[in-house]
Amino acid sequence: MPRSAEQKKRSRQRILKSAFKLFTEQGFENTSIDQIMHHAGLTRGAFYAHFASKSDLYQQAILNAAAGSYVVRRKPQHLDNKAWIETLLSSYLSRDHVENREAACPLAFLTTDIATREPEVRNTYTKIYKKLNNLIHQHTQTYSNCSETNLLAVTAMMIGGVAISRALNEQETVDQVLEACKRAAQTLLSET
Amino acid sequence: MPRSAEQKKRSRQRILKSAFKLFTEQGFENTSIDQIMHHAGLTRGAFYAHFASKSDLYQQAILNAAAGSYVVRRKPQHLDNKAWIETLLSSYLSRDHVENREAACPLAFLTTDIATREPEVRNTYTKIYKKLNNLIHQHTQTYSNCSETNLLAVTAMMIGGVAISRALNEQETVDQVLEACKRAAQTLLSET
DNA sequence: GTCTATAGAAAGATAGAC
């Protein structure tokens, strides 16, 4: 790859990352292109060499974030499926996640924002949502014959738990909610 | 109350209702004061006779919506607590709710939007969230000794289920999610 | 590809007439 193309790819990646961070912290409409570009160490004018529009960027940023988050996380060799699912639940339903200190899940951080956007964005959301369900399904079926129903309930609880926690204004309640979701998820995943 | 005050109250109520509808459909930033006032049958200029700012309106609209929604819904005489909770779950986790055809729950419709707003708004969210938990707690304790943990997990699943459903772009999946949450909620509420 | 400069549109908030 020629140097300039290499450079462009790096810039693009920086923009995507900055964009997702700001979108999750402030929402789509509260985040300006100017802000994103400055955060990425560039200026406004360079934006349109990478993306067609702000809305285009939104989709790309969500996809990019999903590609580096839970939905594609790989199980380490030394853990069995059950232990790994517990790890996944623990880190998903954690304060670190809620407070956006590690790879934020777009499913939980952008839910209602995405619900009000165009169909293409909602398609992207649907795709990622299915990936998360598949990921958990694949790792639970070896040790439990948990139903499809319980699986869907668990992901709704994970996403809901994190989304609510971000909106709440009391740390104590947040901790209770996260803990409750973790326990209930494990119960549901080991039932038939 | 003098006629003019009566009139003002009616206008205010119309504005609150229009605002909440548009906020849930389009999000806070995508909804303009102009739009809200036209929807309420008034013009822009009249807005500031009722509210100090758009942000002020947001809080009032959420409170007003909560006051007319699930969190204060009363059990009809002819139903026992268990039957009523089942009714509540059924209507909360329904397509009618997801598609905003009946009193939308601010907890599910505005979750991530509120997470990015000022502390006062998040305080309002927290208050309403607790009301919903109390409501369910009061009606389940007579027929089940379901734990506080399970209660929190159930409301996370209700809110999460509806929030996700609004973002998804496939009717079939939405129906599955809603049904799954309904069943799992009933299971959790009847466990210790 | 990235920069500065700017066009053009939209929206929050205010002023003053009725």
Place this chain on the structure above:
DNA sequence: GTCTATCTTTCTATAGAC
């Protein structure tokens, strides 16, 4: 209290130099 008119700011998107 509600209206029309307007100030002011902000933002998306484009133009043109390097």
